[in-house]
Amino acid sequence: MSNVISAKNLTLAYDNGRKEIIKNASFNIKKGDFVFITGPSGSGKSTLLKSLYGQLKPKEGNLVVGGRDLANISPRQLQELRTHMGIIFQDYKLINEWTVAKNVVLPLMIAGYSLDVQETQAHRLLKHVKLSEHADKYPLELSGGEQQRVGVARALAKNPVVILADEPTGNLDDYSSNVIWDLMENACQQLETTVLVVTHKIPTIFSLPYRHFIIESKGVYEVH
Amino acid sequence: MKFIKNHLMFILPLMAILLGIEFYLVFDRTTDSYEKGLKEGYTMLVVAKKPVTLQKLRQLNPHIATLEAIKREQIVSEVAQGVSKQSKKEILAALPYFYNVGLDSYLGTAALEKIKKDLEKDSTIKRVETFGSSYSSAYRLFAFIKFLLKVFIGFMGVVSLFLIIKQMEIWKYAHRERMQVMEIFGAPLMLRAGVLFKVAIFDAFIATLLTSAVFLYVKFVWAAQSGIDLMMQKQDDLFKMTDMAILLGVALLLVIVAVYTVVFSNKGVQE
Numbered sequence A: 001m002s003n004v005i006s007a008k009n010l011t012l013a014y015d016n017g018r019k020e021i022i023k024n025a026s027f028n029i030k031k032g033d034f035v036f037i038t039g040p041s042g043s044g045k046s047t048l049l050k051s052l053y054g055q056l057k058p059k060e061g062n063l064v065v066g067g068r069d070l071a072n073i074s075p076r077q078l079q080e081l082r083t084h085m086g087i088i089f090q091d092y093k094l095i096n097e098w099t100v101a102k103n104v105v106l107p108l109m110i111a112g113y114s115l116d117v118q119e120t121q122a123h124r125l126l127k128h129v130k131l132s133e134h135a136d137k138y139p140l141e142l143s144g145g146e147q148q149r150v151g152v153a154r155a156l157a158k159n160p161v162v163i164l165a166d167e168p169t170g171n172l173d174d175y176s177s178n179v180i181w182d183l184m185e186n187a188c189q190q191l192e193t194t195v196l197v198v199t200h201k202i203p204t205i206f207s208l209p210y211r212h213f214i215i216e217s218k219g220v221y222e223v224h
Numbered sequence B: 001m002k003f004i005k006n007h008l009m010f011i012l013p014l015m016a017i018l019l020g021i022e023f024y025l026v027f028d029r030t031t032d033s034y035e036k037g038l039k040e041g042y043t044m045l046v047v048a049k050k051p052v053t054l055q056k057l058r059q060l061n062p063h064i065a066t067l068e069a070i071k072r073e074q075i076v077s078e079v080a081q082g083v084s085k086q087s088k089k090e091i092l093a094a095l096p097y098f099y100n101v102g103l104d105s106y107l108g109t110a111a112l113e114k115i116k117k118d119l120e121k122d123s124t125i126k127r128v129e130t131f132g133s134s135y136s137s138a139y140r141l142f143a144f145i146k147f148l149l150k151v152f153i154g155f156m157g158v159v160s161l162f163l164i165i166k167q168m169e170i171w172k173y174a175h176r177e178r179m180q181v182m183e184i185f186g187a188p189l190m191l192r193a194g195v196l197f198k199v200a201i202f203d204a205f206i207a208t209l210l211t212s213a214v215f216l217y218v219k220f221v222w223a224a225q226s227g228i229d230l231m232m233q234k235q236d237d238l239f240k241m242t243d244m245a246i247l248l249g250v251a252l253l254l255v256i257v258a259v260y261t262v263v264f265s266n267k268g269v270q271e
């Protein structure tokens, strides 16, 4: 009942169900859990995250996120649910015609915060990811690693209930990676944010207890 | 350049629709009075042996609305110029009574024939001339032109609407990524489609202004010099200021429908 995410015999597939990526996966994730997800390239890590934010409907089985059954969620409910999620994409998905500052506060804009609040928050968030001096630039003027940090700042903007991160440190050096891990640890520890992170490398310095899922041969297994 | 081209691709078809609507409004107004003129100007000729009254004719057929006697003395003096006074008197005595009879509404040839029969049943009435064929052919031609115009405007409207939606799709494609990102972060439709609404509403205003300008020109410059009586007399009917509100309303409605169509055609969560 305190499960934020609950999957039961979950099967995910592309191409109208013909191409199965994940089959019969079952797992529960509680509020405040920190979960690392690893697995070979092409195993379905991004696909699993996609299903969690409702971009891919389950082919079979049950998937409940934030109390909503994602197989039968209405567009309105999905929209509402998504405002409680902080999503970090493998390919950043920044809005290129907006400044970095505006990109970062997208969730606040959607929530209807005033421009004043948006501006102060943009400043605070960019400071956290060490990008203060880039506020007025456009995403394409930044390096890959910098863009990725903009994506992280955006995901954290509204203190989401769940963070779904796809390779958030994929393009970062050790120093920047540690900045990101610190931010996520803090969110998890202080706000009881549930965090799911897809990564190919679990950080060596990590102070919180965490869980580790491996995706392999269409299955999702937890490592104990 | 691309910016201007994109907007023109949207504004021009929108203007085509608005011009069609305004043209129809104007046509309807000017022709309404022309039709009225046709109706009012129409009379039958009734020839009677003895004087008749309007009441009497009304009893014979209820469509009869007016009765106007043609002065017999005048006819005689025209027909019998240079004839002696005595002869004139004789002619006058022998001459039947002539009347112009007006009707209460426009009637088809069949109805006119029925009136003719009804009247001729009465023994005092010698003859009724309806001039039915020339009257109804003018009217029919008129109705036909009006029908063609409606079909043409309707057709143009449909084609233009397609062009508008096509252009909308191009815009949506240009803004697709942004709209998708916003959607994933839970932005409501209005926020996601905000840019589309903004350009579309802006263009609706521009199209309305341009169309109004065309009609103001027609009203104040072209119509005044046209030499067409109907247009010169009815100049005030050509373009009413309230038409601008009608056009703007239609333009806004169209673009909002176009935006919604395009935004909602982006269906399916599956990739």
Ligand SMILES: Nc1ncnc2c1ncn2[C@@H]1O[C@H](COP(=O)(O)OP(=O)(O)OP(=O)(O)O)[C@@H](O)[C@H]1O
Pocket (backbone or CB within 6 Å): A014, A015, A019, A021, A039, A040, A041, A042, A043, A044, A045, A046, A047, A048, A090, B271
């Ligand atoms: N939209 C799609 N349509 C069809 N197949 C897809 C689609 N997206 C991904 N796939 C396929 O699904 C499989 C899993 O892809 P996914 O992106 O989930 O892998 P991943 O584990 O995230 O890999 P990586 O570590 O390289 O990011 C791959 O074989 C991929 O080709």
Ligand SMILES: [Mg+2]
Pocket (backbone or CB within 6 Å): A045, A046, A047, A090, A166
């Ligand atoms: Mg991936």
